[in-house]
Amino acid sequence: MFEDSLSRDALILLEILNDEIERQKFYLAGGSGLALQLGHRRSLDLDFLTPENFQPIVLSKHLEDNYKYNETLISKGTLYCELNNVKVSFPHYNVPLIFPKLKFKKIHVTDWRDIMAEKFKTLSQRGSRKDFYDIYFCFKLKKISIQEGVGFLKRRFKGAKVNYYHILKSSVYFEDADNEPEIDALLQIDWRDVK
Secondary structure, eight states, X not given: OOGGGBOHHXXXXXXXXHHHHHHXXXXXXXXXXXXXXXXXXXXXXXXXXXXXXXXXXXXXXXXXXXXXXEEEEEETTEEEEEETTEEEEEEBOOOOOSSOOEEETTEEEOOXXXXXXXXXXXXXXXXXXXXXXXXXXXHHHHTOOHHHHHHHHHHHTTTSOOXXXXXXXXXXXXXXXXXXXXXXXXXXXOHHHHO
């Protein structure tokens, strides 16, 4: 895995949280999980998902007692915070994975194909520049076809109410992303080529 895709603070935090993450059955997903596998960009935040019900207030208290902690949002099944200068999210998320998880040190990491499927869905919600880069590099580095990539999306969200037409439209809508700053790319590519 590409450790240099995570900040030094994030790597240290992963070491510190190993046991807590394992105990709560969280796994690393999102841009950090993808960047670890592809090495295409630096990711600054950590997204830990779990299909298990958990008590965010209990987790929040534990983190506050043991780390440099700043709570951003807490609600049923969700905790967003900053830990040791790293933005971290802990949402309950029960969409089944279609591929086995990988391991980075002791942390379970979502397979890139599951993350790619999630990134397609995310495009329809926010259309962030980093999400377009992530999808682009999945296609480029893994040498897959559009049909294969969309197939991951369909398999991951089979039975869910997903508006594929909206996702398709969102995948070619770049206006919001055009106004965002460049990502911290480890593999150089021009934004125009991504589009």
